[in-house]
Amino acid sequence: MKKAFLILLVLALLSTGTLFAQSKSEVRKEKPVEIEFWTTETQSDRMATIQVLIDTFTALNPNISINLIPVNEDDLVTQAQTAKATGSLPALFEGPAETAVSFGAQNMLDISSATEIIQEIGVDRFYSGPLKVLETSAKNQYYALPYHGWIQGIWYRSDWFKREGLKAPTTWDDVLVAAKRFYKPEINQYGILVGTLPESYTEQCFTPIAMSNGAALFNADGELIFNSPEMREAVEFYAELAKYNPPGPQTWRARDYYLQGKMAMFFYSTYIMDDLAVQEAAAGSLTSEYFTELKGSSFDPDLVNKTEVASMVKKKVPAGYGTVVSFGLFNQSTPEQTAAAKEFLRYLYTPNAYITFLHMAPGGMNPMLKGIATDERFQNDPQGLFKRYGTQKMADIIDGLENVQTFSIVEGKRIEAASEITAKMIIPQMLYKITQEKMPIDSAMNWAEEEMRKVLQ
Template sequence: MKNQTALIVSSSLLFSQLAGATTVEFWTAQTQTDRMQTIELLASTFEALYDGVTVKVVPVDENEMATQMAAAVAAGTTPQLIEVNSEIIMAFGEEGIVNTKVHDSVVADIGKERFHKGALTTLTSPDDQYYGLPYHGWIQGIWYRKDWFDEKGLAAPNSWENIETAAKMLTDKSNNQYGILIGTKQDSYTEQVFTQLALSNNAAEFDSKGSLVFNSPATLETIEFYKKLSEYNPPGPQNWRARDYYLQGKMGMFFYSTYIMDDLALAEVAKGSLTSENFKELSGGTFDPDLVKNTAFAPIISHKSAASYGTLSGLVALKTSSMAQSDATKDFIEFMYDPASYITFLHMAPGGMNPMLKGIAEDPAYLDDPNGVFKLYGADKMKQIVSGFDDIRSFSVVEGMTFPESGEIFAKSVIPRMLYSVTIEDESPKKALDAAEQEMKAIVAQ
């Protein structure tokens, strides 16, 4: 901890000092005790560098953020800064309570080109205002056996054609080997995989005017492609757990988020996927220390457009009548983006918290994470992994407009149930799509 403090202080000595006393109240969604300790360390370091400024760190459960903010707005006690997910950020932006001038100033100081384009666009309003500043997130894509791909002369699975070709060529059912893993259970993993493919085909749930447009030729084509891919999936309804096939050398590629990184790199973490307990078709195996070296990642899938899928959280300055508070908030945000501070924060959850600024993922200090994972991937792979944030998209935000109904559709598993009926129950894609649309209309009408 002392070394972290020294590193942060030494890298921040050039920050300007603020005159006068002021308080920045910072609400963070990181409520775990160990994470709060790290954030308190960062706040204390900032206070040591900026005379007269106090940072009050307040943990707020993300599920309670909107309710507590509404109460604070009504009472006139809003914080100066929050850290929360993108959906809540956009909602607060539409309510008019965010300080976009501070965000503009931070982007200008750091450099717009430093941010991953898709991440910054996700938090941009229809009239090009920054409702928040992207800070961390995870990205999904296809993890694949690059050594197998090279042996068979296969191109990286970054397009529909390449994915289908590789899935077919790498499937050998007689030897219990499968080309790909996609979700076919009625759960969130299935929706996450489908969403990335759908977005790459320009399919959507809503248009920018809020009209439901899910039942479209683009969505139907995606469902039909999804059904094709399921032919190269392990048998039966599957979800993320079937990653065991990959870790036991029985699968060519699978969709997963960056949370899988330690499983591929560390024997202790991987052991839960090396047994026969989860699948009777698997006999278990030993950890392959070369798996991380032989694994590559395709974060962006292209068909009619390029798309990646993931989640991100950002920093949001809120409106205040105090110029001193506004200035202090801006300085604290920029301190949090300083490499030493930023890396300290991101290392609270290696793989789960990835940087939104270009160059951080290759920084030697970032590669030296507490679990020793990132060094096993190396700077080039880490850069490739976070490049997915350049094209990150979602169903819930369209051209800067947010649609909370998308979250309700997600909560009721409309899409996973639709895909289950097609891939497991052999329902026709058109009939399943029509039924899903009717469910969505009912949800929107509520």
């Protein structure tokens, strides 16, 4: 009896203690709202900068916890589809505007929250071009928020062009003539770099060529007009250019050959600016310390002065290409998570956080808010790049973002399906089949059209 009483007493004490401890912990600390943030800035130094921003934000907002997850840009669609199927989409993602539009067209995005923050910041404070890229078919609604952007051009060796008496590569003919002239595989030198692997870079190179010939994926009524004579001509021209590439299928990584003095021209974004001007930035691409006998592998400090960029290419009309990188909010199961993501976005648009983010890649990441570009702190980047290129050149680049063109906006109308086609990389696959697997152009275009129709179904 005595024993049973003792056992009961101990149990009673333990249970009260446990209950008390539980209630105490509930009072003491509320669990922070946890959200996931997918970024396409997968390089370790950029991840570290974003983590610093997150740490600062969470120190100011201890009720929010943010997990930063790197996702390769080419894998973003696949990862999001998988996450959607398993109900684990992140609260926030950073990715190309075209991809954001594609997600929005599939009802995956919280459009009202994105629009609300844009209105809070002020629609007039954004550059209108990038904002238009993210506008839904219903006006004044936005799929996502533009955050930074780059423009693409043909970067070329102006000293070589001058020596050969060639014109700057701004028209189809001039590009082709120069590519042929500088293609000298016998001395390990190549004419041009255009993407030929089935990935985003290839589409980025091809888009301005197609648009400069008046080719489009859709007409203003939303009908697929991909398989047109203009598009065929553009594909044919692209396949011709690819013959003057370095051997085999190529991607953006082959820009190293330019830095090594082995290539005359290459399509690239303004992200190349630091590699051209800053030795430390280029060091990661070059290999001279390991293979000293390989020719042309050392950094040329004067390369920046021997390089110019043609930001438009012309056939029937001039066309340029650029990408707006946006922040989008995926639909969440709880309003707390959306609120936390919105709070973090507001923080990212504050001048200090914004400039810190953009300084990760001066020249590559250009602001989408008008005031930032003229901010003295922004112009004073840690690598001194803006000073090296000069304020005017930087201003031209940022202004170029106003004229960003895309297959998904036709005569001012938004065609969501075009963004889905871009996200599914059908055009790069077609170009790979033509340039590498030697598929006849007509068969490859028919194949691509069939794939596009599958997407439209």
